[in-house]
Amino acid sequence: MSNSDSGTYVSYLDYEGKHKGLMGWLLTTDHKRIGLMYLYCVIVFFFVAAIIGELMRIELIAPGETIMKPQTYNGMFTIHGIIMIFVIVIPALPAIFGNFFLPILIGAKDVAFPKLNLFSFYLYLIGAIFGVLSQFIGGGAPDTGWTFYVPYSAESSTNVIYALVAAFILGFSSILTGLNFIVTIHRMRAPGMGWFRMPLFPWSLYATAWIQVLATPIVGITLLMVIAERVLKIGFFDPALGGDPVLYQHLFWIYSHPAVYIMILPAMGIVTEIFPTFSQKPVFGYTAILFSSLAIAFIGYFVWGHHMFTAGISYGSRWFFSFLTFLVAIPSAVKVFNWVSTMYGGSIDLKPPLLFAIFFIFLFMIGGFTGLTLGSVATDIQVHDTAFVVAHFHYIIFGGMGFATFAGIHYWFPKMFGRMYNNTLAYTSSIVLFIGFNMLYFPQFILGIQGMPRRYFDYLPQFQTGQVISTIGGFILFAGLLIMVGNLMWHARRGVQAPANPWNGVTLEWQIPSPPPHENFDEIPEITHAPYLFGTGSDNKTI
């Protein structure tokens, strides 16, 4: 097909096994096809949640009621959060790129448990469908915010239970994916690939998988407790029933803070693959990056209290959580320095994936430093639960995880689809996205410091300028999304054929044809050296 070096071969896209056509996708156990199915679901849900986000931005363009009622607005920020967090940012990177590339990067034919992998996908789909159902059945769209804080979530007359069930099922899908990856990484590495010869994206997935497996059950049981509270009136959290509302917040954040690292670690892993390839130079500080992933995953378990600095928690625990929050910043900083140094001295080709990765560093730095503002108790008192927090986590999640995803899709697109996208459109979309993003979220830092709370349907007139700039930024961002997705979708089938190794990468995915054959490797490769070996100077391969 698209490749000369392996004579006749059938790509995973054309492969016909026991099932053909659509069934060949719906019943597939091929990690690559499952990865693509996740990709398509994520795109659909992302647009749903993004449009809801835009509608909220339009509502906020002027104080008072603009296009919707307060109840509608409250429902919208709830479902926006639920979809974005539970259906997109938590599962997306492990499920899409992890599924597609983890086995290839470690030289395996599939994940350890292919059927379980398909099962995770269906759990994901069922969970997402429950989320959608919650909007249309019975008592109206849930209006609790994605955080489901009790007592309000125990009392609201809306469909809170559907949303809780959705999050619960999605959590299960995440646990199973994590488990699958841990076993895959332990058991399936190609001969010769010792732990320290493994590329860094699999390493980041490994750190992530442990969080998925260890932290997710806590939120699962917590959400079940809220359901029990609503249905059976048990009284775990609702003080009207003798429960403790602050206990809920602890349990919720014990998971949901580490969940931030479920989102960002694989994102960091992706850009760690991109910098060496486009600089034609080994990763700077392989071991430092690797251990910083593990350190983030580990320390990340002990900082949840920084979401609760104003919840009346004890003096001592405010000290403890603030201190550890500052510590967890160090490994992230170390990564930034190493990425930048990876480019230094290289032979840099500023292709779209690299441009996205550089935007990622910039946005992630802003997100990181504003995170420190939130970790410092005095400043958190001022900006907690304001627009500042909204801006901060969008910088981390969208600017960080989102832009890394865009970098990743532009990096691996030729491999996944065997086609090239249009470079001019890719550059255009990245720049439009970058400008729109900053216009959308940067004003919200300022609004937050000035005292504009989050989750506000209405606001004081002095905040309008910032809100208007933000809304305009939202439209620019959306235009960027359309250009990017349009470019990729159009060229996934119609682009020029991609060579096996368009960027002259050295990790294993570039050693096999584009798109890969059904079983990835004809012969399992023998690994004899470190992952990022570009050869020295003159014997550099040329494109």
Add this chain to the structure above:
Amino acid sequence: MFSGASNMAEGVDRAFVFIFSVAAVFIVGISIFMIYTLIHFARKKGKPARQFEGSIKLEILWTVVPLILVMMMFHYGWSGFKNMRKVPADAMNVTAIGRMWQWEFDYGNGMKSKELVLPVNKAVRVNLKSVDVNHSLFIPAFRVKEDVIPGYENYLWFIPTQVGDFEILCTEYCGLLHSSMLSKAVIKEQADYDNWFKTFKASAVKNEPDGYLLMRNTGCFACHSIDGTKLVGPSFKGLFGSQRDVLRGDKKITITADESYIKNSILNPDADVVAGFNKGLMKSYKDILKDADIKTITDYLKTLNQAK
């Protein structure tokens, strides 16, 4: 527009300035370095990449320097905060009561104000009570915020240092009208405050009807007015004895607002829903109001009719 107006502002703002300064230096510095690298090491024929893989010295440097900086940030953040939990012994006490969706400030002896009126330069401890869900009391100009959680005895304190009106907002999402849960901190010179307090005390002690007090304390006025204004729910003005268009199930019917209608509206609000209003907003007061209370309320509602 935004300046600190309490004793807490200085410590908080110092932490902001320190963190943002370090951030600016790093973000600008690293960005410039990246741009330089991109230009200087752009791919050219005959200029291969240099193949180096790391440096222990650099790794140590860029672990230790950030570590020192974040510890300094921690220090500024902590010292700006420390004081916030140490209320001076001579602070005056006010209790802020949060309920969906209004604030009320209790000065003791049943004296309740919709605004937090305080004398300048005097320490005040605000005790935080919620009667329903979580709220959070936020006064941006004072740099104070603490959550108001049912069943918990949280507090905050500060010394206002400027005379004027300052916004009070709710910053913990609390349902439908969360964004309207606003009030004001009104800071007065001591003499003005004393004057205000005298009239406040006189008016608060003035005998309000029992029914009015009961409804105020139960929180009915967050959604109902007595002057004809339409809030979340219909106004009580002229309600008693009037003809009401209600939805019973899907059927539209008209009934007279008599004693049993009022009682039913309080105990089963969703049974007959007043046309033009939404179901599910008012909760049942079955476990909260006794029959005698409902009678008191009904008697008061009757008087609203005569006033007309």
